[in-house]
Amino acid sequence: MTSFAHLPILPVLLPLLSGIVLLALRNQSLTLQRSVSLLAAMALIPLAITLTQTASDGTHLVYALGNWVAPFGIVLVVDRLAAWMLLTTSLLAVFALLYAIRGGDTEGRHFHVLFQLQLFGLNGAFLTGDLFNLFVFFEILLLASYGLLLHGGGRNRVKAGLHFVVINLIGSTLFLFAVGTLYGVTGTLNMADLAVKLAQTSPENLPLVQSAGLLLFAVFALKAALLPLYLWLPAAYAHTSAPVAALFAIMTKGGAYSILRVYSLMFGDAAGPVANLLDAWLAPLALITLVLGMLGVLASSTLKQQAAYLVVASIGMLLLAFGLGTVDSVAAGLYYLPHSTFAAAALFLLADAISRARGSLSDHLESGPIMQNARVLGGLFFIVAVANAGLPPLSGFLGKFMLLKAAIESPLMVWVWSVVLATGLASMIALARSGSLLFYRTHGSHDSASQTPPTSAALAPIVGLLALIVGLVIWAGPLSTYATDTAEQLLAPQRYIDAVLGIAQ
Amino acid sequence: MEAMIALVIGVLTTGGVFLSLRGTTFPVVLGLTLLSYAVNLFLFIMGRLAIGVPPVINAAAESYTDPLPQALVLTAIVISFGMTAFVIVLALKARSELGNDHVDGLHHGEDSHR
Numbered sequence: 001m002t003s004f005a006h007l008p009i010l011p012v013l014l015p016l017l018s019g020i021v022l023l024a025l026r027n028q029s030l031t032l033q034r035s036v037s038l039l040a041a042m043a044l045i046p047l048a049i050t051l052t053q054t055a056s057d058g059t060h061l062v063y064a065l066g067n068w069v070a071p072f073g074i075v076l077v078v079d080r081l082a083a084w085m086l087l088t089t090s091l092l093a094v095f096a097l098l099y100a101i102r103g104g105d106t107e108g109r110h111f112h113v114l115f116q117l118q119l120f121g122l123n124g125a126f127l128t129g130d131l132f133n134l135f136v137f138f139e140i141l142l143l144a145s146y147g148l149l150l151h152g153g154g155r156n157r158v159k160a161g162l163h164f165v166v167i168n169l170i171g172s173t174l175f176l177f178a179v180g181t182l183y184g185v186t187g188t189l190n191m192a193d194l195a196v197k198l199a200q201t202s203p204e205n206l207p208l209v210q211s212a213g214l215l216l217f218a219v220f221a222l223k224a225a226l227l228p229l230y231l232w233l234p235a236a237y238a239h240t241s242a243p244v245a246a247l248f249a250i251m252t253k254g255g256a257y258s259i260l261r262v263y264s265l266m267f268g269d270a271a272g273p274v275a276n277l278l279d280a281w282l283a284p285l286a287l288i289t290l291v292l293g294m295l296g297v298l299a300s301s302t303l304k305q306q307a308a309y310l311v312v313a314s315i316g317m318l319l320l321a322f323g324l325g326t327v328d329s330v331a332a333g334l335y336y337l338p339h340s341t342f343a344a345a346a347l348f349l350l351a352d353a354i355s356r357a358r359g360s361l362s363d364h365l366e367s368g369p370i371m372q373n374a375r376v377l378g379g380l381f382f383i384v385a386v387a388n389a390g391l392p393p394l395s396g397f398l399g400k401f402m403l404l405k406a407a408i409e410s411p412l413m414v415w416v417w418s419v420v421l422a423t424g425l426a427s428m429i430a431l432a433r434s435g436s437l438l439f440y441r442t443h444g445s446h447d448s449a450s451q452t453p454p455t456s457a458a459l460a461p462i463v464g465l466l467a468l469i470v471g472l473v474i475w476a477g478p479l480s481t482y483a484t485d486t487a488e489q490l491l492a493p494q495r496y497i498d499a500v501l502g503i504a505q
Numbered sequence: 506m507e508a509m510i511a512l513v514i515g516v517l518t519t520g521g522v523f524l525s526l527r528g529t530t531f532p533v534v535l536g537l538t539l540l541s542y543a544v545n546l547f548l549f550i551m552g553r554l555a556i557g558v559p560p561v562i563n564a565a566a567e568s569y570t571d572p573l574p575q576a577l578v579l580t581a582i583v584i585s586f587g588m589t590a591f592v593i594v595l596a597l598k599a600r601s602e603l604g605n606d607h608v609d610g611l612h613h614g615e616d617s618h619r
Contacts, residue, residue, distance in 0.1 A: 139584045143587070155602050161595060162530070165595055169541075173521075176548060179548075
């Protein structure tokens, strides 16, 4: 094997090794720990870009761990979707980390170790081609996320953390029940092999496979925060520290990724008796999630809570696109995915900067004293709000536009159009109201004792995330072509199956 | 034998679900533990029940049992063990931070729903 052949394992190995190194460096200087962590996160970007370039011509890079051939061993598979997710994660991670190293990482212990392990779990989940291995990587990312969520402690964090941990432990149990049932029926855990075996499900096993398939959907819906399993998200995301919440913006997308991967590969058009298992569920649930998430945005009393409900709404939008199930709609979802991740992360970071600048009022949506640097913060808030509401000229508008265009021929067209447009309006109203409360309806003077004006180091990551969103607009042509190619690749899974099982021949 | 195993898994799951719906952290932790026992047992028997047959290639063997579920269940046990340890520590931390062991951290005097 050439060294190039080992490329797919590197995005998994690198965060794991740097996590271990950081654990060994825990008593060394903070500067050293921060540099190692940041360098490790930055190194993921060129890796992800290389993998994206390799995958962009439609190849499936298959890496057999320990050289055990599929379906007997575990494989990592890089296709367009996996590379796209890796790239989004690595870009997000660098900016979240840049915000954290200004001081948020010293509130508790082992921030950088947990951060790297979270990346390890995320990258592994995006790359693996084995269902049980997906479970293991989910557990890794969850365990790291528990630590990160509780980082810094405090009443609200512990309370939200307890709910988050318990509900995810129950989710993990359901995941194992589903995986166990699928293994009991088919005798395999490799996703490509499962796709082949599930297409030949005998009638007496059909109820078992269907219930396992829907149980898996419940688990992924829980991770993605789809209705009715989103109740854990607003409290958890609103109460954790800003860089962690920003990183968590990709975590719900991990659930959405799993839904897309599993249900396009294993329960897609070609799956015979279990084909299109989710058709009746995904799009309607996503529509209701979008509506309820937006009601939460309208009703929020703090800016961070509003950001958390925007995450719920964006998951609704994303899964709606995946649920419509055509090439165009999935492509719209894939283009919208990095946008909504970066936009949500930018809002979480900005909410933190604003709450520091407002002192004791924090991020409560009440009129308060004038902030120092209010013009800079207000200007940033305006751009972030435009991004989150999906208005032109930023990429959220393009994503929504692609989705609306893709929905024209769908039987759900009336619902999709009315809900997407109405929720767009609602988010605009909610964010405009927040902005006017925070920046215009001010009274009194500076209360400089508790107010900390934002430093340029704090604002740089937010500007960076916004620059990524602008980049999504500037390169909208090639990126949407890539998204369309990805959607075509996903909806024709035979090449994935051949590539993975081809090793065995 | 199958019926008994199915019954055991069913009872463990029922107990686990019931306990994890309770309002205080200790029963919830116990419920999660019971659920993880149930799912571990479930995974284990997914290779079908067999007595006295080898899992690895053996010249004298007439049939084999599936070795993979044992590897899977070992992974699942390690993970659920770690998670249980974590949730116990978190429950203790919640008890000290919130002043009581209700899962929603009620203040004293209003926790009448126990």
